[in-house]
Amino acid sequence: MDHLKFKQKRHNLQVNLAQLKVLCAELYQKYCPRYISQRRNTTNSRVSDVQILALLCLQVITQMHSQRKFFAWAQTFIPHQLNIERSRFNRRAQRLLPVVMAMRQGLTRDYAQTGQFAIIDSLPNPLCQKVRNKRAKVFRGIADLGYNATKDMYFYGFKTHFETSLSGYILNYTVTEASKHDTQAASTLIAGCPCPFVLADVGYVGQPLQEDFGELGYELWTPYRSNMKGAKQHNVPALKDLRRTIESRFSILVEDYGIEKNLTRSVVGFWLKIELTVFIYNLGFFDFTENRIITN
Structure with missing residues (x-):
């Protein structure tokens, strides 16, 4: 992540799921708390934490405020990315709140020009x-x-x-x-x-x-x-x-x-929506080229 630099003018974030996976993998490896990344049986999961993080970011970018709607959309258009039930996807997503917080705070601490x-x-x-x-x-x-x-x-x-x-x-x-x-x-x-x-x-x-x-x-x-x-x-x-x-x-x-429109009905879900929105918004201050984060 040494190539990650900050730019003063924000752009509209336009990335695909593959780029989001690469980005989330780098940030996850650098900032994820150890009690999450080194928990037991992570290698046996059908869907990795990085994959769920990328899907959550995609949900924010596509402005789908309802997770039910996004899950149905993903099952239709990218079914190979979601081979778990919606209830399990929701539980896994909420458990990743500390990871999203750590990634956002790490980017701000290490790269933001204040x-x-x-x-x-x-x-x-x-x-x-x-x-x-x-x-x-x-x-x-x-x-x-x-x-x-x-x-x-x-x-x-x-x-x-x-x-x-x-x-x-x-x-x-x-x-x-x-x-x-x-x-x-x-x-x-x-x-x-x-x-x-x-x-x-x-x-x-x-x-x-x-x-x-x-x-x-x-x-x-x-x-x-x-x-x-x-x-x-x-x-x-x-x-x-x-x-x-x-x-x-x-x-x-x-x-x-749609930060004002939060359809979640749990405290963790509400917090996760705000955290993801801020995280994705801040990513707009960086450029993405060849799966790397660079600045003009």
Whole structure:
């Protein structure tokens, strides 16, 4: 993996299943936790971990949000890749969550170019239509009712908080209940961030958060509201434009990968969908040529 390098402009990831297998095999070998890769009887499995990882990545790329639909599609068009039952495929997939996490974190740690600025923001993960907000039972006790100011809507579900570089590469994320305010998740989200300066929107305005970030060694910049004292001098247009990078990246995550549409009904399945989406999205910052990962 010494040839793996980072590029600043993301492209649309276009790879086939064979390339995904090669990529997943390299990343699996380098980053997979030993308690998974060296578990007993792995050589006797009809379908390897690498093969399942490649299929999961293919599901994200093809934008099939339902695993049932993807499994039926795969049995029709690539039956030789799936000689196990759907229930077993689902169990094997969920057990690979630590592997996907390790691969994503390893790529970020070893190859991502972060720069001086990071951007933080959040997007909603509704679990039902708004007419069912008060009657929904899925994830009851974990999910709750929240409000999204950008879309001016109440929703039942979760909220995913993201931290990206200026190029849009996702450095970290965290998932909370929908009612949790962005400022309450910010300190946890930013912990370990390699960028000393953090840009955020007006939802993060507040002296307490500024002080919390200062104690952690970060400088937080948020635009002032128009009626706040000194707003005209403080709201530098260049910084506001840089902060909008994360909004365009959210559009890609929603439109190209359906990150807001999560049909899973288990905590591990929900987490796996988010993790796979972020992993595949970040892979778009690398080029694939002759089954190797290179940069222009």
